[in-house]
Amino acid sequence: xxxxxxxxxxxxxxxxxxxxxxSTLESHELAVVEAETGKAGLREVATRQPDIxxxxxxxxxxxxxxxxxxxxxxxxxxxxxxxxxTSEAVKVEALDAGADDYLTKPFGVSELLARVxxxxxxxxxxxxxxxxxxFGEVAVDLAKREVTRAGRPVRLTxxxxxxxxxxxxxxxxxxxxxxxxxxxxxxEQVDNAHYLRVYMGHxxxxxxxDPAQPEHILTETAVGYRLVxxx
Numbered sequence: 001x002x003x004x005x006x007x008x009x010x011x012x013x014x015x016x017x018x019x020x021x022x023s024t025l026e027s028h029e030l031a032v033v034e035a036e037t038g039k040a041g042l043r044e045v046a047t048r049q050p051d052i053x054x055x056x057x058x059x060x061x062x063x064x065x066x067x068x069x070x071x072x073x074x075x076x077x078x079x080x081x082x083x084x085x086t087s088e089a090v091k092v093e094a095l096d097a098g099a100d101d102y103l104t105k106p107f108g109v110s111e112l113l114a115r116v117x118x119x120x121x122x123x124x125x126x127x128x129x130x131x132x133x134x135f136g137e138v139a140v141d142l143a144k145r146e147v148t149r150a151g152r153p154v155r156l157t158x159x160x161x162x163x164x165x166x167x168x169x170x171x172x173x174x175x176x177x178x179x180x181x182x183x184x185x186x187x188e189q190v191d192n193a194h195y196l197r198v199y200m201g202h203x204x205x206x207x208x209x210d211p212a213q214p215e216h217i218l219t220e221t222a223v224g225y226r227l228v229x230x231x
Contacts, residue, residue: 006120007031009050011041011067012082013060017105021054021082024109025116038062042070045077046186049158052119057083057094065097072098074182078119082107133168135216135229138207140168147207154206159184163199164207167217167227176224200225 008025012018013036022032033048035041038059045053053071057064068079081094084105091102100122101115133140137150145161147154156164166183167175178190185195200219204211216229 006051007033007048008116009033009035009041009044009048009053011035011038011044011053011055011059011064013037013056013058017056017082021112024112028113030116036060038064038067041067042186043188045071045075046188049162050077051123052116053077053079054082054116055079055099057081057085057090065094068094068097068099070187074187078123080115080119082112133171134231135171135227136207136209138216140164149207156206157202160199160202160206164203167225168230171227171230174220174224174226180224196225 008030010018010021010032012021012034018034018036022034025032033044033050035044038061041053041055041059044050055064055067059067064081064083068081071077071079078100079098080101080103081099082103082105083090083094085091086104094102100119103112103115131142133142138154139148140146142165147156147161147164162184163180166180177193177196180196181190181192184199185192189195200217201211204214204217208214208217216227218226218228220226
């Protein structure tokens with residue numbers, strides 16, 4: 001399997017380890033983003049939407065396990081822990097918090113790459129197994145990330161597509177403004193409701209027959225939104 005085109009976020013405060021991991025991953029045509037703190041890492045996950053997160057537990061501003069717990073509140077991005085902590089209890093705690101894999105320092109290049117490839121394979125397989133979803137004249141092929149309306153392609157921005165997939169995952173349920181902002185933009189943006197209004201307007205313009213009288217992307221006044229009519 002080729003890793004080309006995927007992005008890895010490294011959350012690690014040691015610059016030497018960051019450089020080593022970065023050079024290793026980039027040599028296999030993976031794009032790399034770096035963060036030195038847990039807060040910066042959360043921000044990068046929300047804005048960059050990486051395919052994998054590689055995280056140290058001993059971060060300067062917070063424990064890496066707390067970062068993993070927070071991530072799991074709004075994303076299922078694969079997380080690989082790189083840590084000098086070797087106790088079984090810590091490994092179990094990290095995995096229970098939502099980490100997908102745990103690699104202890106020092107580690108070898110081949111093993112790190114193997115762990116990354118394994119997580120990429122799982123993510124790709126899950127995507128390929130995702131069903132097609134439709135409502136009204138709209139059809140969404142989640143495996144191909146393609147959206148059509150009345151048989152014609154619809155171009156959605158990455159943010160518009162993420163917003164649509166969150167609505168589809170919870171079809172029929174009312175999602176609050178804060179839930180949608182957290183899941184699409186990340187926890188630091190939960191109070192920026194104007195983002196949501198703007199992007200919901202974009203989705204309705206592209207997907208509804210009459211954006212002013214939407215049949216599927218409905219507003220729940222003062223609460224949030226819900227998607228109805230999924231089949």
